[in-house]
Amino acid sequence: MAKRVIAVVTAGLATVSMGLSFTSAAGAAPESSAANPSGLKLIKTKTSLLGKHFWYQQTYKGLPVINGYYARHVTKGGGVQIADGRDAVPASLDVTAKVPSATATKSANAAVAARAARARIAGPEKDVTPVPTATDGAAQLAVVGGPNARLVWNVTSRSAQGVTRSLVDAKTGSLMESKVISDHADGRGIVFDPNPVVSERNEKLTDQDDADTDELFPAHKSVVLRNLAGNGKLEGTYVNIVAAKGGVAESPNNRFLYYRDDDRFEQVMAYYQVNQTQEYIHSLGFTEVNNESQDFEINTYAGDNSFYDPSTDTITMGEGGVDDGEDAEVIWHEYGHAIHDDVVPGYGESLQAGAIGEGFGDYWAVTMSVPVSRNFDLPCVMDWDATSYTSTEPHCLRRTDTGKTTDDIVNQVHDDGEIWSHALWDIHKALGRNKANKVILEGTFFYAPDTSFADAARVTVQAARLLYGKAAAAKVTEAFQARKIL
Structure with missing residues (x-):
């Protein structure tokens, strides 16, 4: 039976009824007054310029009736309008579930x-x-x-x-x-994927103060921006651009088509690359690895640095040198810190935990580059960003194949992080990308905030054993032994 709607307007002593008759949840005619019928649960009260609005959920034996609603709109002048969207439910309906x-x-x-x-x-x-x-x-x-x-x-x-x-x-x-039932939408954007040095396989490229030069133009790539909220901003299931130099990008038709000479380009980069990361993490079976809309501030820091702030759960991308948001590997690295902070509350309380965080960020940048880099010097981290502060080729901020072991510890988190990233990269090569990342992410859930190299390695080995058996655990153990971690 289709829902019936009745509107009753009361002004002084006069009552005017407009609409159709309707049946109650039990199939009988409800009360004829504006008083609330039985079987309703008040779920929301709103105040507008003209009055108050009372929304009720229809229930049957204490259970909600899908799409069953009832509303009373009381105007400031005393008028009452009723919107009745209840459905008839037979009194004999059994509410005992047979299916768990x-x-x-x-x-x-x-x-x-x-x-x-x-x-x-x-x-x-x-x-x-x-x-x-x-x-x-x-x-x-x-x-x-x-x-x-x-x-x-x-x-x-x-x-x-x-x-x-x-x-x-x-x-x-x-x-x-x-x-x-959500209002997500797809949009369009232009990005580097992962960055011009890699996509153009050209170590000679330079920033030239954000100029959209002939050499850099081919690196732009048109992409689909999935999981947008549909509000005309770069806000969605996994990413939210909350602040940016020049203002947050807006588009009523969700078309964010900017080139690198436009400061909004880096906003699109952050949205696209983090959304890609979360879709990949979900494909591995994880549903609670920073499964939220991560806040980003883009080009709001003038220095040549980007950082994750655990106190506000915000990633800030700097604009010094090459704008950090132009290099997906910088975005992925910082997102690695957000992953650790989400999975392990208070993570990073020891020097080695901090080094693991930096090493994981570098590794995560590299593993996310694998599908789009066509094997172009994969262990080189942040090839494009590094062109502004390195003079030798290849341009790398750090690498995941330095050969460092615990004998090379210098008590500096970025340098010591190369020990950890090399171990993870060896696991990647031994098990394959997806298996390795399942093992690495699963192991992270068992980290302590002040974990050591050895303790983090042991829980990673255990994750490999439980997920894939003794042979996989042996390969993971060998990777950590090669770095003298175990």
């Missing part, structure tokens, strides 16, 4: 994952399958009203398409409905 919530959640998520995989817009260099997330308590019992009234599990999932609501019959387990 876990079964319903698994069924719903399988459908969401399959649809996200079919619908994704991704180039072959970023071919990932976003995996939905269903947190504890995501499945809730509810009722669907109308002629086919029934008890359902209302399952909320997340995927690269956004937030999805699935309705699973609580008696039979059949999937009744699955639809995206």
